[in-house]
Amino acid sequence: MTETHCPYCSLQCGMRLTGRRSPEVSAWEEFPVNEGGLCRKGWNAAGLYNNRDRLTTPLVRDRATGEFRPVSWDEALDTIAEKLTELQAEHGPDSVAVFGGGGLTNEKAYQLGKFARVALGTSQIDYNGRWCMSSAASAGTRAFGLDRGLPFPLQDLERTDVAVLVGSNLAETMPPAARHLDALRERGGTVVVIDPRRTATADRADVVLQPVPGTDLALALGVLHLLVAGGHVDEQYVAERTTGFEDVRRSVASWWPERVERVTGVPAAEVRAIAQLLGNARKVMVLTARGAEQHSQGSDTVLAWINVALALGQCGTTYGGYGCLTGQGNGQGGREHGQKADQLPGYRMIDDPAAREHVAGVWGVPPESLPGKGRSAYELLDALGTETGPKAMLVFGSNIVVSAPNASHVTRRLESLDLLVVADIVLSETAAIADVVLPVTQWAEETGTMTNLEGRVILRRRAITPPSGVRSDLDVLQGLAKRLDSPIPFETDPEEIFAELGLATRGGKADYSGITYARITEEMGVFWPCPSADHPGTPRMFLEEFATPDGRARFHAVEHRGAAEQPDADYPVHLTTGRVLAQYQSGAQTRRVRDLPDTGAFVEMHPMLAGRIGAADGATVRVTTRRGTMTAPARVVDTIRPDTVFVPFHWVGANRLTNDALDPASRMPEFKVCAAAVTA
Ligand code: SF4
16 A cells, blocks of 8 residues: 555645555545545546556657657657757757646656756746746745745635635635635635636635636725725734835725726625625635636736735735645646746746856756746747747647647647657647657656645655556656766656755755655655755745745735737627536546546536527537637536636647737736637
8 A cells, every 4th residue: 555646636635545556546534635535536546547548658750651650768769869969959959948747746847957958958948837827926926025826734724714715616626625615614714706607616605706707806906995995904014014015005096896896797795895804804815726817917916816915914924815726736846846947946046146056066067058048838839840949849747739828829839840759648639749759657656746735745656567668757858868968967766856856946945955755754745945854844934024035025016907808799708718627637637537527628608698699508509719719519507607608628629719818927828718709
């Protein structure tokens, strides 16, 4: 029996696995995050094994036939290395790009960043986490000096008085966490859910607001306006622990409730009611997720809600404050260790000379040999195959063809490459268009750490023998680095890599240097920052001071601009996207698990809209945006706004429609809203 963690979301629920070839999942009641509870995906995680789609041999596309042919590992790695060397000799180091994933272990994320910068010498690396929570990360850094999704354990949710969930469907995306909402309500607390759809999470709430997609920012401005007008601002806290409030006070002056109603569609009386609820509460916790963040104004939207929490004197106190509910399994750790275009391990900025010197010292290379900042994820994909863009790309842990915004355009860019290499466990939609596919180990076939949404570093342990023919991503990087004549060798032992990662993060804001595999096992996870072996870790952050130079949090005056695309005569409704309980992200894993229902996409719409276009429940409808079109059955429900349709993004289609407009600070695309036409 092995104690390990779920292969999917950022909760990283603990579970036990028995059987080395046909594993069975059972509850690990002692693990504090989920106390034995799992969602449907977790209980069926063993279905990822003995899957007939599993890749067990490398594939190289035959130029003559266009078909894949199985090859040896040596031939696959030689083919890749030769082509990369040729391209870099002709076009320079940045002609090769690397694309990572928020599901990779910390060790893989760290090695991938090092591989790109040292073995390839390219600045062109980014990852799909840029599309996940980067707006919250950007806002958290600007407001608090440091981004840690939840700066407190999730369990603290039970001890607040009012929890405000902005754009989070926690009850479906991470069901074991929903018990904290129930416990809060049993204690007499109040749950507020803000979402254009009345979701399963809204069903567990006391107050539900359904704003027009893309207007969460305006709602926050209106709430803060009323808090100021009602004398609910904690002036002493604001004076002692923050800066910048006067600009914010002025900036919300004109956001009276009737104006908020006109912009957001939320009745003025409801805006007043929620402001009064927050103003009278002793403890308030504001949590955002993708619904608030995946916008061209995502970071400003998060800042607007942080402003509310700061004005109420909540951030950096126990049982109150602001947090982001990260999505991907290693959404937190994946963004800390160097996969991002602008960062080195430990949240060190790549253009900071001291950071470059420190990390280069750990890696054993001259600091001046490290490349500078590269392109963000979407900008990188948009540049592929162009005159100045990369000619080859290596993809690890990402199914871009399904998950990228404006996906048809991105697919064409991928197809224009001289070489596309995909490492995956199955022939995902992205692997299917690659030139070389590398079959790699998955989840419980390997050991490595993840950092869950609370900043708790946990250890996934190898429990199962991998099929013969597959290799770890770490082996792949080592094999390629050797063939590329890397100036340094690449380790493959996860524990050794984790120790090196600790050194690379030492002294940085996300310091892991006091964390070891042994400690994680003994303590069932360790919260970063943990700068020494005798440091207890940091479950709650900012209690004394924020991570800014003067220790104070920053207010930011932000303006509502609205979504990049507004409905018009041709595209009269809002399109929003999201997840369903039984599937995860691009579906590459979960769509292949027999006991998880693979329903295919659907178009959720209100009966008024269905009546207007003449669509019956279950009838095929067409959704069209300026970027593409898809068809799927209508699902007619009265829980969605009449001016909005929802499509889940686990299947090819939804992201052919989504908008690639980017947030100026985080470079997050506007997945969550665009203008669409729906026809029967
Ligand atoms: Fe896995 Fe997330 Fe479900 Fe927990 S909530 S079992 S981590 S998918």
